[in-house]
Amino acid sequence: MILQPKNIAFIAKSLLNCVKDIVHEIAKSYTLSILTxxxxxxxxxxxxxxxxxxxxxSRGLKKLSQLLGLSKLSIYVTLRKAINKIxxxxxM
Structure with a gap:
């Protein structure tokens, strides 16, 4: 099978997209690993x-507090810490 230039371009673009997706997933995984x-x-x-x-x-912290069984203050502080870490x- 002889590859045509348009096929080569398509394959190259597809590979580049795959690499971008992989790098994005690795970066996301690393970033989330800094959280408890x-x-x-x-x-x-x-x-x-x-x-x-x-x-x-979303009815805010009250709803989260009920869902997670934690105080609103605990949820607020934990969210602030997580967001700051990210x-x-x-x-940086």
Whole structure:
């Protein structure tokens, strides 16, 4: 089989996209590894319930507190720590 230039370009572009996806997943995995299990659990639940994108519309910390069985203060402090860790890792 002889590869045509357009096929080579397509294959190269596909490989590049695969490499980008792999690098993105590795970076994401590394970034999440800096969080404690509790920080990750609370951050994911906050995202799932819509708290991260719209805290007021999601009924905020009260809903998270009920779902996780933790105090609102504990959730707030843990979320702030997790978000700060991620920001420091990405920006610094």
């Amino acid at each position: 299990r509790r920080e990750l659990e609370i951050l994911l639940k906050a995202y799932e319930t819509g708290y991260i994108l719209a805290p007021r519309r 920001i420091e890792e990405v920006i």
